[in-house]
Amino acid sequence: MQSTITTHQQGYRYGLRQPGNILTFFTRSISNNVDLETIDDWLATKLEVTIEPRPSYVYKVNDAEAEKVGALMWRVLLLGRYLQQIAGIPVFDPGLILDVRKDDKDPSQWQSRIVVPMLDGIPFKGIDHTYSSALKLIMLLQKQGHPSGAPITIYNVIQKKILPPLRSMITAGISTIPILRAAYRCQIPFRHIGSGIYQLGWGSKSRLMDRSSVDSDSVIGVKLTTNKILAASLLRAAGLPAPEHIPVNSREQAVLAADTLGWPLVVKPADKERGEGVTVSITNKEKLSTAYKNAASFSKQILVEREVPGICYRLLIANSKMLYAIRRGPRSVEGDGKHTVSELVDSANRRNKAKPSWLQEKHCPLDKQALEAMSLEGFSPDSVPDKGVRVPLRKIESTAWGGYIEDVGEHVHPDNREIAERAARLFELCNAGVDIISSDITQPWHDNGAIINEVNYAPYFGGNDIARSLIPVYLEKLMNGDGRIPIEIVVGSDKAVEEGRSRQESFIRRNVDCYLTSHNLTVTPSGEHLTFPFESLFNRATALLKNKSAEALVLVVQTDEFLKTGLPIDHFDRLIHVDNDIINWNDSNRKINSDVRQELLKLLQFFAQKINKS
Incomplete structure (x- = not known):
């Protein structure tokens, strides 16, 4: 079995909607009893590969064995696309099979020519590596007949041998694939400039994008958002509600700050994101000391902040207007009225562990943080929560531990929407994630003491169903249509x-x-x-x-x-x-x-x- 890149094509060919390369594969040992249905089921359930029907144009055969080879090669194309996507490479066109025939020099071999999408800046060895690996996996599945017992082995091959070389070839942000997938579906052309930056559209309608940030985002505004001290100062100067905090560089200064601000407190790094080093609900000096040590492990710039009662709401500002709003809850388990919290956590972790590593969430143990979080809500590991009741395993949602979301877009008070949009304009960001801490988002901020906790540059966009459903709306306005010129x-x-x-x-x-x-x-x-x-x-x-x-x-x-x-x-x-x-x-x-x-x-x-x- 071998593969060879026979043609280097810099542009679009054969009707593909992404630039393409032609690859030639040689295969042997096609099973007489290939069970495509079982292979498809395995790919869909174990890897979450999207199985699409094979297009009828370009490739046609009349030979039954050639048809069988072609059917397997189509799965190679689908798996190759999937492998690139999980590596962060935005390939969405599955490609095409050009022809399948017996090799002229060796009739025992089948020769398949396929045209596969490529991304600018990805070396040809990366394309060859992807589809050669996909071919090996598909051939393994067809030989095994019933591959139900092989997931861990194949997961390890993908995780340890296939993905690392691909990931080394691309700079990828977590918002890149969801946004560009929507662009592809909306017929918006895009090309990779390099370093994870993409041009969407053509000529006068073109825009540059890096993750969820766009070319009109202010570099100065970005710099300000990465420093919580400067960001809060600017918010206050603009008449917007902001956190009250004191910078400290020692435990002793943290205690003095607590005397000034009062309890409860939050301690956080001044220059970190994703919830790194953040401790909330600090009510005494002992917890303050522990929180300071935690924050100091991430940064030398530490803030002691007065805690505002309430829940964190993310208002996603896109094209300077609120696109959606979500309530961000901490990592939790949902009760079923039958099982204890401990059993629910064990069950969730088992289901998570059964997934491929790239689809897994972080394992969440019943540790000290979890016990404290659930205790505040009146639960213990032996509690049996009612059906639909959530038991928190962390005090706050964070990128490190994840969480759950609820759509609250229709419930945001107009005044809260207005300050979020003002904050994005203040930092001159076209797109921003504005986090508001409020006890009730339906009430105006000036009635319940809500604050703008953070303004986030390049917010995660596309990580939930709410966001994914609205990306096309966002892109249509950003690109003024499909971004194409005549x-x-x-x-x-x-x-x-x-x-x-x-x-x-x-x-x-x-x-x-x-x-x-x-x-x-x-x-x-x-x-x-x-x-x-x-x-x-x-x-x-x-x-x-x-x-x-x-x-x-x-x-x-x-x-x-x-x-x-x-x-x-x-x-x-x-x-x-x-x-x-x-x-x-x-x-x-x-x-x-x-x-x-x-x-x-x-x-x-x-x-x-x-x-x-x-």
Whole structure:
């Protein structure tokens, strides 16, 4: 069994909605009794792989054995996509099977050619590693017949051998996959710039995104949010309710701060996030000393803060307006009216442990923190909570320990919504997670002493059903639609340039700033020639897709370059075929033959919405 990358393609091919590479696989030993239903069930239940029907276009076979190989290769594509996603690589198009046939040199081998999506910046060895690994796993499953007893072994292979190389190739944030998955479903094109930064959309409609942060977020605002002292000071100066705290650098200073602020208290690092080093409900000097030690293990900058009674609510501000609001409860177990808290915790941990490590939550023991948290609510490990009653295992929700959420968007008082949106604008953040501590979010902050506890840059967006359901709404407003600009392609010789200029002028007459480019000529909306350091239609078009002044593009195809590179776009609005005088990209003195020309036109037609022949 081996795989070889046979073609490097920088662009879009075969109708894929993400750039693609062609891989060739050779396989043997296909079982006569392949149970696809069992394999699919295993992939879906054990790994949570989405099983989609295989598309009927491009790949067709009449041979029963070839069909069997093709069916397994389709599972390879689905598993390869899944492996990349859990590694943080936003690949959503499953790819295509181009052909399946007996190897000419060795009839005992099956040769499968597949086109798989790639992400800019991911080395080819990463693509090969992904799908070679997926092939090995699928072949293992089909040989075992009934793979129900193999999950731990396969989990370990994925966790220890497959994922580490992939994760080393990408910078991934926890919001990246949910947001880009929604963008893909909303037909919004995106490309990886590098370091986890993506361009969504084209030209004048393009935006840059890093996790949930966008290009309009203020760098200064971001700097302020990472320092709790500065952030609270700015909030207070702007007339917004903020925490009262005192910076300290010793236990003795912490005691003095307690004398000033009074009990109960919160101790936290001034420059950390995700709930790291935070202790709440401190009511005496002994607990204060322990809390200080905990915070000091994370940072040298420590805050002693007056505790505000209430619950933490996250108001997600997107495009400067509240998109949703959730109540953030601590890690807990839910009662069923039959089992003790201890039994519920054990059951939850067993279910969690049975999952692959990348789907697991942190194991939550019945430790001192859990006992204190449940005691405050009147529970013990031997309590039998009623059905639906939650028993807290931590005092607060945190990234470290997790928690549960409840949708409260319809219940947020308008005044509370207003201060959250004001806070985001104050820090000049398009997107922000504003945490309000309130005893009742339905009541205005000025009636119950609620505060803005934190303003968070690049908030986690997409980690729950509420957020995921609203990402398309957020993206539609952010991108002003699907982020696409009109693009037309004209094919032919010098006459195609003339037709292209005519199409460009028609856009300009409609007050649309349209650029025209061929492989060696680029014309701005004002008629000036734009100089590039390369003679390549792919590279020039790619550059113009990043140009914020480009409101439309006309691409003039005069060579067969796209057969080598693929297209720089996954869709265009009109194809105009002027004539057949198309030259060879590598030899400008030679025209391409009719077979190559038809191959080029077929490639273009994959992505064309409207085809015209001039």
